Amino acid sequence: MQMLIGVGVKLGQFPTDVSLAVQTPIFAPQVSEVKQDGWQAVHTDAATVDAFGTDQVLTVQRPGFDVTGAPNVVNDQISVSSRLRNPFPNQDSLTDADVALSNFVYAGDVIAGATNNSTRLYPKPIAMWLNHDREHIKTEIHVLRLAVSHAYARNSQPVAAVKFIASDGISEVTQTVSDMDTAHYDASGLTVPHFSANLNFSTLKDKELVTVDAVIYPWVGEPFTISTDADPYPSPNLTTLRLWNDFTESYGTGYVYVNVDTGDDASGVVSVLATEAALSPFATIPSAVTALKAFNGTQFGRNNDVGGGIVRLAEGTHVHGSIKAQGESAHVPLVIEAADPATQATTVLTDGGSSIFNGIPAFLKLRHLTLRKTGGSVVFLDSGATSAENLLITENCIWDANATSYYGAWVYRVGRFTQINCGTGGGGDPKQGNSFSTEAIMVTAIGCQGCAGTITYHAVGCSDLPEFTLREALGARPAMTGVFLGWNTFTNGSTSNPIISVSAPLGPRGFAFVGNIVESWGAATNAGLRLNADSDVSITQNVVLQHNTIVGERANLLYLDGTENVEKSAYVNFNLFSRFNIKGDVFAGQGQNVGNWPVRYKVGWSDNASTDGSNNSSTYGPGSWLGELPSRGELVGIDPMWANDASHSGSGTGAGNYTPTNGSLLPVLTEEMAAYSFDLFGNALTSGQSRIGAVMQAV
Structure with missing residues (x-):
């Protein structure tokens, strides 16, 4: 056996793994077979493979698609990246013929001159x-x-x-x-x-x-x-x-206005003409919805159905009242909105200080409003949902805690809860949608500021999020499957938990974490990202980490540090870490813990960087938490030269600017290699100039 002593590492030595055209390997591959797991192979002349890779390349023919959606044959290049070592306690010796590949081979792939025994399935979008x-x-x-x-x-x-x-x-x-x-x-x-x-x-x-x-x-x-x-x-x-x-608009829309100062519940009018309804407003929302239900029945033949109706609130403060008894929403939501979207900040819907259980229809949409808490343990919005059948939508709303105490059931059993382009008011975030029980509330946040809640299933384009936890199924909430977190900013200066925490099985549907900034500052010392690490024994598949910037604290990735062995892998590309750690068999003192070796051998990784290496080393090897070897294009110990580092590695005050400035040593992206052509700030990729990480700003 060859001993792993004093082996040098050349960064960026591996050739590209992706190509849409057949390329001639540097020399004929000397791999006789790919093993069942799809990342280990048997080499016919292992002596030609040094401890940390060679320039040996396999051309792998695999199915795919072109830009028309037509089937296409893709020829990808995969490197023989390293000899494999033996597990603990023999980690200082190499196997006789086994090598690691830089990327996975799948069951449907073809390699000329080699037997493909892989049973690995292609990753799903x-x-x-x-x-x-x-x-x-x-x-x-x-x-x-x-x-x-x-x-x-x-x-x-x-x-x-x-x-x-x-x-x-x-x-x-x-x-x-x-x-x-x-x-x-x-x-x-x-x-x-x-x-x-x-x-x-x-x-x-x-x-x-x-x-x-x-x-x-x-x-x-x-x-x-x-x-x-x-x-x-x-x-x-x-x-x-x-x-x-309803493209002909023949379904019928009834308009009704509410004005707390001039409205009259006895003389309010519902009309298909918004201008006519505006002349005779109601005084309260429940009376307006009652009239709307009757109007839908007589005018459109939709009995007991308030769906499709629009309630417009005049500028002022409106106290929420029970409206479910007035009628349901059969096909589309009842809409309650500000009469003038420009008065969003001063058109207020508030809880009024008293809980209202099961008080909204199955489908409800709130739009252009400020939603304000009055204090105490008050239930505000609740449709009595027991599953994902119900749906609450808030669009262009402001959530305002009004400087009151937190209560996790302010928004209660609403089923699916989609927030679009919503923000947080000056009185703070009421933290609607929190995981305090097993009730049916499941949040999707799109383009929001600081108000996703702690039982968020998916979030894209959201800023100032404090944390995210990927949870297993609980009560009326199903398992979080195929979770998508993209182009968000997470910032936390006080958490005792990881900012991003995943501790649940991730099956073929996977987990996407792309284009995000995660900033740890202030008193927060826990991990910026904990991905099935720290004694976690969850099987982990199809994890996609691309174009992220995780600053101030470590990323703990896919550990096997206990007494149980499970399979864990991830596709990790174009990310910038402060530090990242991958613990396995040597750390655990458990020779069986080899299920995360695709992570330690960086299978499916490329073009990442870290400013400080890992928490125990800035070099590679069996005992290093950086892993066994660098992936293609991996850099350690670089200065990204951000515009303003306000994380723990900088001022520690938060709200930094993680745009690289002139002279940054971050690896550059090309149009062919990048996963996206825009970043979370709308910066377009400039091939050969834009950098890895979440911010592509050309420098």
Whole structure:
């Protein structure tokens, strides 16, 4: 056996792993077979493989798709990255013929001259809608938006194409798109790259619930169809959407106004004309909704159905009252909104100091309002949901704690809870949607500022988030599956928990963490990211970490530091860490703990950097928490030269600016290698100038 003593490391020595065209290997591969796990191989002449890799390359032929969504044969280059060592306690010796590969080989791959025994399945795309469920479509053309992540991103896109599908059960309309779009959210100030389609709903049945589906075509792997490969509808995880098609606007919309100063519950008017309803407002919301229900019945034949109606609140403070008894919402939400969106800050809906249980309909949308807490243990919004059947949407709202005490059930059993472009008021965040019980409340946050809650399932484009915890199933809340966290800023100066904490099994649907900034400052000393680490024994698959900046504290990644061995792997590319740690068999003193060796051998990793190495070493080897070897393009001990480091490594005051400045040593991105062409601040990729990490700002 060759001893691992005094082995030198050359950074960035490995050739690129991705190519859409056949490349000639530097010399013929000397791998006779790929093992069942897809990352270990048997070498015919192990003496030619030094302890930390060679320039030996395999050309792997694998299925994928082109930008039209058509099947395509992809030829990727995979390096023979290292001889494999033996497990603890023989970690100082190498195996006779086994080598590690720089990336995975899958069951459907073909390697000329080698036997492929891999049983590993291609990783699935991970996605989330930027549309909320139960949208009321009143135009012929409607925009659908889907954020996507995938392990085999390239050409500045996570996947090759997405096909959007809308169906009324008989007819369907489709559009396949390959160019990405961006959406900017004023509340957070952040941008979300995504795929979008403009579908024409006029060819589908009018006044019908339309199902929206999508097929995602990855550059490498198999197509992913939401209706068959994601969750059954309804779900807080990725599933199909149901949109109400009313492109002729013949379903009927009743308008009703509420004015606490001039309104009269006895003489208020509901009308199909907003201008007419505005002349005769009601004094209270429950009376207005009661009249709206009666109007929907007599005018449109929709008895006991307040769905599709719009309640407009005049500027002032309105006390929330029970409105569920006044009628349900059969197909689309009842909408309660500010009469003038410009008065969002002064059009207030408040709890009034008394709890209201089961007081809102199954589908409710609040828009352009300030939602203000009065204090105490008061239940504000509650539809009595016991599952994901119910839906609450808040759009362009301000959440204001009014400087009162925290109460986790202020927003209670509402089922799915989607927040879009919402912010936090001057009185603080009421922290709606907190995990204090087993009740049915499941948050999705899109473009919000500081108000995602602690039972958030998915978040994109959100700023000033304090923390996130990926939880197992609990009571009426299903397991968090295929979680998507993208282009957010997390900042915390006082937490005793990891800012991002994952301690649950991650199956084939995976976990996407892309384009985020995680900042630890002040008194916070726990991990910035804990991903199934610290004695965690959860099986972990299809984790995609791309283009993140994690500063101030460590990232603890996929440990096997206990007495149980499970499989753990991840695709980690273009990230900047302060420090990262990967503990395994040597740390645990357990020779069986080899299930996370794909992480320690950096299989599927490339182009990452850390400012300070790991917590125990800035070099590589069996005992180093940096792992066994550097991945392609990996750098350690660099100065990123940020515009303003306010994390623990800088001033410690928080709210830093993690844009690299001139002279930064961060690795650069090319258009061919990057996963996205825009970052969370809307900066476009400049090939050969933009840097790894969350901020692509050209320097």
